Amino acid sequence: MARTVVTTTRKKSGERAKEFNFTKEMIPINDGSSDFVRNYRENAWKAYQELAMPTTNDEPWRRTDLRKLKASSFRLPVNGDRSGYQEVPEELLEPLVSDKHAGQIIITPEGAETSTDQSLTKLGVIFSDLKTAEKEHPEILQKILGKVVKSDEGKFAALSSAFAEDGILVYVPRNVRVEQPLHSVLWGPGIDVAYFSHILIWLEEGASLTYVHEAASTDEPQGQTLHAGLIEINVESGADLRFVELQSWGEHVWNFTHKRALVGKDANIDWVFAAVGSHLTKDFSDLDLVGEGAVGKMSGFYFTDKNQHLDHDTQQNHFAPNTTSDLLFKGALMEESRSVWQGMIYVAPGAQKTDGYQANRNLVLSRQARADSIPGLEIMADDVRCTHGATVGKIDPDELFYLRSRGIALPEAERLVVEGFFEPIMQRIPFDGVKNRLNQAINRKMAQN
Amino acid sequence: MSEIMIRNLHAGVEGTEILKGVNLTVKQGEIHALMGPNGTGKSTLAYILMGHPKYEVTEGEVFFKGMNILDLDPDERARLGLFLAFQYPVAIPGVSVANFLRTAINSRRKADNPEDKGIPIPQFRTMLKEKMDLLKMDHEFAGRYLNEGFSGGEKKRAEILQMAALQPEIAILDETDSGLDIDALRIVSDGVNALRSDNLGVLVITHYQRILNYIKPDFVHIMLDGQIAESGGPDLALVLEEQGYDWVREKSNPVSA
Ligand SMILES: Nc1ncnc2c1ncn2[C@@H]1O[C@H](COP(=O)(O)OP(=O)(O)O)[C@@H](O)[C@H]1O
Numbered sequence A: 001m002a003r004t005v006v007t008t009t010r011k012k013s014g015e016r017a018k019e020f021n022f023t024k025e026m027i028p029i030n031d032g033s034s035d036f037v038r039n040y041r042e043n044a045w046k047a048y049q050e051l052a053m054p055t056t057n058d059e060p061w062r063r064t065d066l067r068k069l070k071a072s073s074f075r076l077p078v079n080g081d082r083s084g085y086q087e088v089p090e091e092l093l094e095p096l097v098s099d100k101h102a103g104q105i106i107i108t109p110e111g112a113e114t115s116t117d118q119s120l121t122k123l124g125v126i127f128s129d130l131k132t133a134e135k136e137h138p139e140i141l142q143k144i145l146g147k148v149v150k151s152d153e154g155k156f157a158a159l160s161s162a163f164a165e166d167g168i169l170v171y172v173p174r175n176v177r178v179e180q181p182l183h184s185v186l187w188g189p190g191i192d193v194a195y196f197s198h199i200l201i202w203l204e205e206g207a208s209l210t211y212v213h214e215a216a217s218t219d220e221p222q223g224q225t226l227h228a229g230l231i232e233i234n235v236e237s238g239a240d241l242r243f244v245e246l247q248s249w250g251e252h253v254w255n256f257t258h259k260r261a262l263v264g265k266d267a268n269i270d271w272v273f274a275a276v277g278s279h280l281t282k283d284f285s286d287l288d289l290v291g292e293g294a295v296g297k298m299s300g301f302y303f304t305d306k307n308q309h310l311d312h313d314t315q316q317n318h319f320a321p322n323t324t325s326d327l328l329f330k331g332a333l334m335e336e337s338r339s340v341w342q343g344m345i346y347v348a349p350g351a352q353k354t355d356g357y358q359a360n361r362n363l364v365l366s367r368q369a370r371a372d373s374i375p376g377l378e379i380m381a382d383d384v385r386c387t388h389g390a391t392v393g394k395i396d397p398d399e400l401f402y403l404r405s406r407g408i409a410l411p412e413a414e415r416l417v418v419e420g421f422f423e424p425i426m427q428r429i430p431f432d433g434v435k436n437r438l439n440q441a442i443n444r445k446m447a448q449n
Numbered sequence B: 001m002s003e004i005m006i007r008n009l010h011a012g013v014e015g016t017e018i019l020k021g022v023n024l025t026v027k028q029g030e031i032h033a034l035m036g037p038n039g040t041g042k043s044t045l046a047y048i049l050m051g052h053p054k055y056e057v058t059e060g061e062v063f064f065k066g067m068n069i070l071d072l073d074p075d076e077r078a079r080l081g082l083f084l085a086f087q088y089p090v091a092i093p094g095v096s097v098a099n100f101l102r103t104a105i106n107s108r109r110k111a112d113n114p115e116d117k118g119i120p121i122p123q124f125r126t127m128l129k130e131k132m133d134l135l136k137m138d139h140e141f142a143g144r145y146l147n148e149g150f151s152g153g154e155k156k157r158a159e160i161l162q163m164a165a166l167q168p169e170i171a172i173l174d175e176t177d178s179g180l181d182i183d184a185l186r187i188v189s190d191g192v193n194a195l196r197s198d199n200l201g202v203l204v205i206t207h208y209q210r211i212l213n214y215i216k217p218d219f220v221h222i223m224l225d226g227q228i229a230e231s232g233g234p235d236l237a238l239v240l241e242e243q244g245y246d247w248v249r250e251k252s253n254p255v256s257a
């Protein structure tokens, strides 16, 4: 009897992606850069060199494979280089949370364009691009740069720290309540380019702010672009921040982000994540409730199609007693796209009377799409309330039949079910402009099929 | 005058035959009751008329407006003027009654005229309030998510609300009376009666005679084991009430009796 020998080549997991070919000489040094900032970047560069490119053997990266990243193809954008430059689309500049904003910063490879209301400056609010901040506010940078996210937390954190020249500084002094929202856009067109960004948001005691930041680019059919970014947030005692992030990168962008918010005593953050873009995203977002009575809400929306891969790693850290966290991430997936959500609620010893909630819901709209949902609890205190839930489901055919029996054609019926699925997230976003943008994304993606 | 004409309909699910040659015609302006014990295929017939993809038709035709609708999608059938009030309406989480109904109305308008911009919102609101008043429904109902957390009675009322808003030519009400207390039954029946007109034909499916005290049928049919075993006038329902189904069974199947 003939024997068939079947040889299977196992996927070589853990194989490393190529290294980037960035060099120390590329670290941005401006006329105005203080020694502090230079040291910060040089130390980050050292950390970057010491850290290996993550592989799927590293637990947080298990489901996100970097081997197709053409690491050696990226160059830094050349300032003022207009070759292949595309203007920022008008619609990205529209105010999203009210009919006007108190300040807007648009960062493009051309440089930063800032417009701020006079009243902001009078109140002592700083809303500035990072390069300008290096010159004009070195003492503030010295106080806050690198204080929330450490450069050596990961390869991409180090990379962003070392190279990020594009960035925003938002600083709201004590008890200043900014009524109109602030808005910034990071526009990263083209291929083979590496964009690095660093956003610093600092609210002193009792301050209040609404801030929307969007990262976006053209959609390029070929080639890759890299974005690595940091967001450092500190909401001091009694302060109140509403922060909306829109991730609208083109579907050729490899996007790596490390973010953390420190929330002080009786302070509050309402943090909205909306991700519809990028080819691949690996995002680390931590909520650190460090002061007693701190409250943090995280609301995530993602909608993927084609071969997009979005991986969100969230951490709700209750470091102080009487803290509350409430996370809801909802995503829908089309075609061959994939999402990963991995969340952890950590309650430190002594952080009694904490209330932690996390839920992740996924709606998988095609056979080839896949969602991984991994909740986690690590509780070191005994008087706490923590609940979590994770689901991955499909559209119920009986729901579609019901809608169709009322005359609604199949694509519209599916759109309605998807809209309904996202409704609980929309309910958590009190900004019509943002909701409209998300609904447009749903319609656009669903209309392509 | 349109009518739905069911001819020798055989159908089943996963190879099991449930409908074994159904013949029935319902014209606009008429009310027919379809009665029969549980499990005889009444809901199956309703689903098949509406085009549920799970069931397979093996023989027969269903004509509506001059065409065999068995080849049409459920939404196409609905837009032709067919309506089914479900025995077990499903919930559509996150979609409000108003949003859903407006989408349904606009789907029809767009199918008629691709240029249509949709029903003007004020006009839609006025219409919806009127229909809700007809069914003694609180206006806040329009903002609730469709069938989510609705009581049994609310679900049935919501079905009739949809019928009122969509104005079908032929409506099938599948056990709309089940699970309703007497007050709710009266409200729902009053609603249906208010919609009664020469333009509406109704097939009331039930296994209780009770609802027929409120919605008076012109014709009564009895379904047994996937076939119409007996048809008659309104009196037939009263005979059933008194004597049960046994006599129909014996009559239709004398050998085994
Ligand atoms: N999806 C299904 N799969 C298997 N059997 C079914 C299905 N739907 C209906 N049936 C069977 O068909 C028969 C008729 O059911 P149904 O049409 O619901 O009856 P009725 O509405 O008259 O009570 C029953 O024996 C039921 O078990």
Ligand SMILES: [Mg+2]
Pocket: B042, B043, B044, B087, B175
């Ligand atoms: Mg039934």
